[in-house]
Amino acid sequence: MGDNNNSPPGSPKEADHDSDANQLVKDDSSLETIVRKFQDSMSIGKRHAFWETQPVGQFKDLGDVSLAEGPIEPPTPLSEVKQEPYNLPTQYEWTTCDLDSEDTCTEVYNLLKNNYVEDDENMFRFNYSKEFLRWALHPPGYFRSWHIGVRAKTNKKLVAFITGVPARIRVRNEIVKMAEINFLCVHKKLRSKRLAPVMIKEVTRRVHLENIWQAAYTAGVVLPTPITTCQYWHRSLNPKKLIDVGFSRLGARMTMSRTIKLYKLPDSPATPGFRKMELRDVPAVTRLLRNYLSQFVVAPDFDENDVEHWLLPEENVVDSYLVESPETHEVTDFCSFYTLPSSILGNQTYSILKAAYSYYNVSTKTPLLQLMNDALIVAKQKDFDVFNALDVMQNESFLKELKFGPGDGQLHYYLYNYRMRNALKPSELGLVLL
Amino acid sequence: MGEWQQLLQSIFLGLIFSYLLAKLIAIVISFKEDNLSITRAHTTPTDINLPRPKPQPHDDPPRSADLTSAAIEAESVVAEHGSVRNESSEAGSDDDWEGVESTELDELFSAATAFVASAATDRQKVSNDAQLQLYGLYKIATEGPCSVPQPSALKMTARAKWQAWQKLGAMPPEDAMEKYIDIVTELYPTWAAGLTVKSRGGDGNAPGTDSNGPMGPVFSTFVYEEESENDSKMDAIHAFAREGEVDNLLKCIESGVSVDLKDSEGRTPLHWAVDRGHLNMAELLVSKNANVNAKDNDGQTALHYAVMCDREGVAEYLVKQNADTGAKDNDGSSPCDLCESNWPWLQRAKE
Numbered sequence: 066m067g068d069n070n071n072s073p074p075g076s077p078k079e080a081d082h083d084s085d086a087n088q089l090v091k092d093d094s095s096l097e098t099i100v101r102k103f104q105d106s107m108s109i110g111k112r113h114a115f116w117e118t119q120p121v122g123q124f125k126d127l128g129d130v131s132l133a134e135g136p137i138e139p140p141t142p143l144s145e146v147k148q149e150p151y152n153l154p155t156q157y158e159w160t161t162c163d164l165d166s167e168d169t170c171t172e173v174y175n176l177l178k179n180n181y182v183e184d185d186e187n188m189f190r191f192n193y194s195k196e197f198l199r200w201a202l203h204p205p206g207y208f209r210s211w212h213i214g215v216r217a218k219t220n221k222k223l224v225a226f227i228t229g230v231p232a233r234i235r236v237r238n239e240i241v242k243m244a245e246i247n248f249l250c251v252h253k254k255l256r257s258k259r260l261a262p263v264m265i266k267e268v269t270r271r272v273h274l275e276n277i278w279q280a281a282y283t284a285g286v287v288l289p290t291p292i293t294t295c296q297y298w299h300r301s302l303n304p305k306k307l308i309d310v311g312f313s314r315l316g317a318r319m320t321m322s323r324t325i326k327l328y329k330l331p332d333s334p335a336t337p338g339f340r341k342m343e344l345r346d347v348p349a350v351t352r353l354l355r356n357y358l359s360q361f362v363v364a365p366d367f368d369e370n371d372v373e374h375w376l377l378p379e380e381n382v383v384d385s386y387l388v389e390s391p392e393t394h395e396v397t398d399f400c401s402f403y404t405l406p407s408s409i410l411g412n413q414t415y416s417i418l419k420a421a422y423s424y425y426n427v428s429t430k431t432p433l434l435q436l437m438n439d440a441l442i443v444a445k446q447k448d449f450d451v452f453n454a455l456d457v458m459q460n461e462s463f464l465k466e467l468k469f470g471p472g473d474g475q476l477h478y479y480l481y482n483y484r485m486r487n488a489l490k491p492s493e494l495g496l497v498l499l
Numbered sequence: 500m501g502e503w504q505q506l507l508q509s510i511f512l513g514l515i516f517s518y519l520l521a522k523l524i525a526i527v528i529s530f531k532e533d534n535l536s537i538t539r540a541h542t543t544p545t546d547i548n549l550p551r552p553k554p555q556p557h558d559d560p561p562r563s564a565d566l567t568s569a570a571i572e573a574e575s576v577v578a579e580h581g582s583v584r585n586e587s588s589e590a591g592s593d594d595d596w597e598g599v600e601s602t603e604l605d606e607l608f609s610a611a612t613a614f615v616a617s618a619a620t621d622r623q624k625v626s627n628d629a630q631l632q633l634y635g636l637y638k639i640a641t642e643g644p645c646s647v648p649q650p651s652a653l654k655m656t657a658r659a660k661w662q663a664w665q666k667l668g669a670m671p672p673e674d675a676m677e678k679y680i681d682i683v684t685e686l687y688p689t690w691a692a693g694l695t696v697k698s699r700g701g702d703g704n705a706p707g708t709d710s711n712g713p714m715g716p717v718f719s720t721f722v723y724e725e726e727s728e729n730d731s732k733m734d735a736i737h738a739f740a741r742e743g744e745v746d747n748l749l750k751c752i753e754s755g756v757s758v759d760l761k762d763s764e765g766r767t768p769l770h771w772a773v774d775r776g777h778l779n780m781a782e783l784l785v786s787k788n789a790n791v792n793a794k795d796n797d798g799q800t801a802l803h804y805a806v807m808c809d810r811e812g813v814a815e816y817l818v819k820q821n822a823d824t825g826a827k828d829n830d831g832s833s834p835c836d837l838c839e840s841n842w843p844w845l846q847r848a849k850e
Contacts, residue, residue: 182715182716182717183718184718188720189720190718191718247714248715249713250715257606257608257609259641265713265714283714284715285715285716288713297717311720312721313721314721318731318733320766320770320774320804321774321776321807322804322807322808325807325808453719471722473719473720473721473722476716479714499716
């Protein structure tokens with residue numbers, strides 16, 4: 066892990082300017098990735114006026130071994146943290162969103178449903194369910210003050226949203242208290258009102274007020290400086306629907322019939338002792354997971370409370386399965402995925418795309434490939450259309466073999482106020498943000 | 500009482516004196532500033548305009564890269580200044596979104612700031628004066644009148660910028676936006692040309708905004724993969740059947756092409772029509788005496804395809820046309836074996 070050769074294996078080292086860029090993107094020779102690589106290198110060459118003033122890893126410092134890993138700025142005394150919220154344009158006001166209130170939760174749900182992340186071609190938009198939002202925002206020790214909304218003063222409509230949740234994240238040997246920042250959304254009618262930056266500043270301020278000085282977040286764009294850049298992969302479970310709605314395409318010489326045959330899965334999982342996780346499994350799963358995650362450079366530090374919250378199955382939110390040895394009754398393997406549907410925009414037949422996202426998977430006895438194939442089988446049983454996974458942890462070892470295809474989405478991971486000496490490989494990252 | 504007055508008076512005099520002193524220093528410094536060559540470290544957006552000491556390694560990026568990075572840059576520029584903008588007119592209308600929604604001016608201004616940010620690599624020289632002017636207008640437009648304390652005399656750049664902002668007083672943000680756009684247009688008469696390209700591609704979303712978010716998850720779909728069966732060969736008639744192009748297919752048949760012509764995988768036009776779910780095409784082919792039970796190289800008939808693809812209407816039609824529900828493919832499976840749906844007419848046909 067301590068090596069300073071930042072270029073991924075197999076990528077030719079180019080003249081010094083470009084090597085900075087190349088270490089951030091994966092080595093691949095397809096035209097698509099070459100173009101993307103070039104675009105990334107362009108945006109790295111560009112200046113990031115905001116981020117250059119922030120305590121984040123800077124491009125110019127990449128590979129500079131003289132800089133120590135760790136916090137970039139020391140914590141300031143709490144009394145010096147700005148006590149009042151940042152100013153909003155006069156026609157808006159801050160609000161704290163209580164997701165336990167059905168009305169507020171519905172407002173947040175609707176804001177995201179209508180305005181949150183879409184694909185490049187605006188065919189799909191994330192449709193996080195209310196149960197999911199409550200789950201994602203109410204982990205152990207959460208702060209309600211970190212669920213921040215903006216309302217229009219005139220009609221009290223919720224027009225923007227951003228959240229943080231607390232997490233203990235281990236970076237190499239240090240366990241760091243962080244905020245995971247997510248769900249930044251500004252109403253479509255208010256884009257170009259420049260609300261997002263002040264929202265980021267406000268959530269940062271409220272995180273500081275809880276004496277927390279680091280954060281983790283993801284983005285689809287390159288900012289200073291990703292700790293790693295991951296790639297999405299997709300496994301068709303319902304290929305006909307995916308083709309009909311434009312999520313995937315049928316090659317001109319490929320038949321639907323053969324495609325369906327290709328992605329067919331057995332009716333039931335193959336591994337003996339494969340079953341749903343239950344409350345009584347929390348201690349065993351926690352042990353399994355802690356041990357497994359210890360091999361990654363950046364990973365959450367889960368205790369039993371965290372495991373109970375994040376991994377105990379909840380209908381339409383998170384599914385977890387484990388392998389209990391039929392002989393010893395020992396829990397040897399574990400897999401999980403969360404449910405994130407999306408609205409299908411402008412299709413006559415279908416309105417919802419049901420996607421499962423690979424979460425945390427641990428294999429000690431069952432081969433990971435077989436374990437994940439069983440995960441695909443139960444996801445298919447549960448009527449998911451597609452199973453998505455990032456190439457984090459050991460996922461790369463099963464993606465191609467289990468017929469995942471590469472996606473057009475890249476996800477960059479970032480830490481706020483924490484410097485990494487060099488970028489990680491996706492396989493060195495043990496963290497999944499929702 | 501007298502003491503109070505005296506105290507107030509001396510504070511007042513002190514204030515005036517220090518103000519004058521500060522002003523004097525400021526004047527001296529801004530004078531110097533004008534004559535300085537600007538190559539120091541940049542931390543704020545107006546600095547983006549400053550000519551770079553070294554030319555950028557990439558001078559002519561392709562348009563797409565340019566736009567992408569411009570959008571990102573706009574976000575960051577925007578991010579630095581926050582959005583503490585004071586609208587001069589309060590929205591008092593019944594219309595839900597009036598006064599809340601972004602105006603055209605908002606969007607144009609936003610695009611102009613994005614353009615200025617992206618012009619960082621441009622070698623075109625923009626005078627220091629113009630840069631300061633843009634800075635001042637930007638601050639008025641985004642934060643309103645200057646209310647921050649004057650930076651220390653040692654921070655000369657910061658000082659000059661503060662003055663540029665401060666001297667605009669209480670100019671309404673809308674005016675500032677308009678003036679900003681005017682200056683940009685004067686400096687780069689063609690800047691708006693790039694804008695039309697961008698907004699056309701942007702599907703109505705305001706350019707340079709956070710439609711793809713400065714942070715958060717990403718929606719990914721399959722990368723379009725080139726043919727996995729590149730070695731397979733098919734004729735025009737198969738493509739017409741696949742695409743449901745009835746007229747073209749008829750012309751093919753009229754010109755003497757066999758209605759049961761097989762492609763390299765042994766598929767007939769009927770296989771292709773059924774695979775893509777074109778019932779009318781299947782009917783046409785059958786009316787032209789296509790063989791309903793023709794098998795492909797895997798031993799599958801059109802009915803196997805209909806069942807695999809869960810196309811009930813087409814499957815039922817084929818069965819009515821005496822398609823063999825028990826025909827075995829090379830794996831030994833009949834259409835009935837493969838059928839996962841509950842189609843009563845198929846069960847009946849089997850019996």
